[in-house]
Amino acid sequence: MPTIFARRSARRWATSCPPYAVGVAILYAVGVAILLVSGNAFAQMTPVGLWRNIDDKTGEAKAEIRIAETAGALNGRIERRVAKDAKPDAKCEECKDDRKDKPMDGLEIIRGAKKAQDKDVWEDGKILDPENGREYRLRLTPIEGGKRLEVRGSFGPFGRTQTWVRVN
Numbered sequence: 001m002p003t004i005f006a007r008r009s010a011r012r013w014a015t016s017c018p019p020y021a022v023g024v025a026i027l028y029a030v031g032v033a034i035l036l037v038s039g040n041a042f043a044q045m046t047p048v049g050l051w052r053n054i055d056d057k058t059g060e061a062k063a064e065i066r067i068a069e070t071a072g073a074l075n076g077r078i079e080r081r082v083a084k085d086a087k088p089d090a091k092c093e094e095c096k097d098d099r100k101d102k103p104m105d106g107l108e109i110i111r112g113a114k115k116a117q118d119k120d121v122w123e124d125g126k127i128l129d130p131e132n133g134r135e136y137r138l139r140l141t142p143i144e145g146g147k148r149l150e151v152r153g154s155f156g157p158f159g160r161t162q163t164w165v166r167v168n
Helices: 004-016 021-044
Strands: 049-054 061-070 073-081 108-115 122-129 134-143 148-155 158-166
Touching: 061 108, 073 122, 108 134, 122 148, 134 158
Parallel strands: none
Antiparallel strands: 049 061, 049 158, 061 073, 073 108, 108 122, 122 134, 134 148, 148 158
16 A cells, blocks of 8 residues: 555656656557567568578488678578587588688588568578588578578579578
8 A cells, every 4th residue: 555655746746747748658668669579570580590400311400500691691600510420620521612621610601692672581692511512502581480491402493491490
């Protein structure tokens, strides 16, 4: 139960403020809450972040890949390999460009993907398969509210799609 002093203070504050001040304060609070919620949802509908890729054959996690945006394009590096049989000193022996003989941990496997106009799709980039050294045309599509990422690598009419899982 509020004291008499508290009731008088509240009454005094309410009568001393302009009539619209309380309404403005409430609208401001609601607006900030909406921006925080929508900003968080929007941030998740992008490939930027940490992802775990899954081996097509075994269904086990192979690596964690960090995708970042640099100068309007997405790039991704193997942050760490989590496969049971991953050799700690493995290098990209099959790579044919500047990544040849670079350590697998830290290896850049995604280069240059850009957001398609009016779509939640990033394309026109390249993805490297470090196991065979081949580069493929890339398409990234966040799905399930950004919890998963469809990663499509293609060469001409042929390709395959993997689904990566966001790491929180």
